[in-house]
Amino acid sequence: MLETDVIIIGAGASGLMCAIEAGKRKRKVLVLEHAAKPGKKILMSGGGRCNFTNISVEPENYISHNPHFCKSALSRYTQWNFIDSVQRSQIPYHEREYGRLFCNDSAKDILAMLLTECRSADVNIALNTAIEAVEQRPDQKFLVKTKLQHYLCSSLVIATGGLSIPKMGATPFGYKIAAQFGIPVWPTSAGLVPFTLQPDDKEKLSDLSGIALLCRASCAGHSFTENILFTHRGLSGPAMLQLSNYWNPGQPLTIDLLPETDLAAHLQQLRTTKSKSALKTVLSELLPKRLISCLIDETLLNGNLADLSAAQIDFVADRINNWTIKPNATEGYRTAEVTLGGVDCNAISSKTMASHDVQGLYFIGEVLDVTGWLGGYNFQWAWASGWCAGQYV
CATH class of the missing domain: 3.50.50.60 (FAD/NAD(P)-binding domain)
Known part of the structure; x- marks a missing residue:
């Protein structure tokens, strides 16, 4: 001994x-x-x-x-x-x-x-x-x-x-x-860990793998403005890892994909200056095209700004500034x-x-x-x- x-x-x-x-x-x-x-x-x-x-x-x-x-x-x-x-x-x-x-x-x-x-x-x-x-x-x-x-x-x-x-x-x-x-x-539970998605969301977002962008992500009263990364398994990047410390199963995440832009006000302003521009064209100046197509219906995207109603503008802005998704779990x-x-x-x-x-x-x-x-x-x-x-x- x-x-x-x-x-x-x-x-x-x-x-x-x-x-x-x-x-x-x-x-x-x-x-x-x-x-x-x-x-x-x-x-x-x-x-x-x-x-x-x-x-x-x-x-x-x-x-x-x-x-x-x-x-x-x-x-x-x-x-x-x-x-x-x-x-x-x-x-x-x-x-x-x-x-x-x-x-x-x-x-x-x-x-x-x-x-x-x-x-x-x-x-x-x-x-x-x-x-x-x-x-x-x-x-x-x-x-x-x-x-x-x-x-x-x-x-x-x-x-x-x-x-x-x-x-x-x-x-x-x-x-x-x-x-x-x-x-x-x-x-104990896993912390600072990526999220996995519900099967339907995983299939819908599978084409976004590799996209990273700044977002403001919120959950359970906590909010982080950092990058989100879309992966073939789900959602990762610093913003998601930070939120995972506070997330409980069943809770939704609220994600602002344009944290520095009030999209509704931006689109309203462009209706007067770029009224004939397609919504898809305007949004692709702000976000990756693949992401826009996943979140907003193609018919709406192909329409001109002048043809959008106030309700449609609010809908589009809500999808981008207030995207809500409920993870399936974390990667553990x-x-x-x-x-x-x-x-x-x-x-x-x-x-x-x-x-x-x-x-x-x-x-x-x-x-x-x-x-x-x-x-x-x-x-x-x-x-x-x-x-x-x-x-x-």
Whole structure:
């Protein structure tokens, strides 16, 4: 049996950050990872460029049954702290829309930075290591059993992530550990995930695959103005991913396909200046022809503006500015970027990330019931929660 101060299960973003901080405090740290490589989701994120944080991070960018829980960590380890680390490591990066920060070259740069800091802090990382059992002994130390070795530690950190993208190795391990120790877990579901369509809508919209455009998408009192992408399976793009965090089965989505144009007023104005123009011609200056043909009857499209009644103009405008569609479902964990729900934050200290009732047991990152918007917010939660735990384990 090998004894160490801290065992962190999971070599993802939060686990590596926690390991670095604990190692800096001269704690003897061991990271156990069941995959063959550390940081697999870091490497695939942001199209391989890693959207590592955001210029503007607020508690309102997060979803949790305890909306106040994330405030402490986010205020103590901010986006600027992580940006400082990126700059010290001389990693070139750039800002995209909505304050999203990406590596210029590769997500490998972020992972290399973290692993370099782990080495500097004398952190040991054991890969290809599956956990068979976890027990807490009468002396409060944790016994962690693997096939090849048993480990003993005084602080055990669960940084195993959620259920999103199972092909990357996602498992419910963290939730099972919580349940084993009597810690409540909120039901989980896929977040930041594309929508699938009802069979009739899928057939009707199948020709639109590949079209992307700015829209204002709304659902359940939440609204996002970002791109929508039509796919052969349904609706994707940032606007749809954002809304998926708030959508419940059976709810419709309301989509304004021309968020910067009051189409009814625009068409009324054109009736005086371009009265002989066909509706199709006018609309094709604003939207892809394939999209227009899917939403509006061809007979109406071929008519001149002068021949349109006020009711017809309102109908056309409503179809474009207020398009309503009811998804069939989401694509689920297979393509989801995050997991909604998870370990109940009311059972965890927002200051230390430790369980209130189980001495020495910590939960960080995505395994907790904290889910960020698209745009670097989930990485910032990983950095912040991992950093906080690292000060106490």
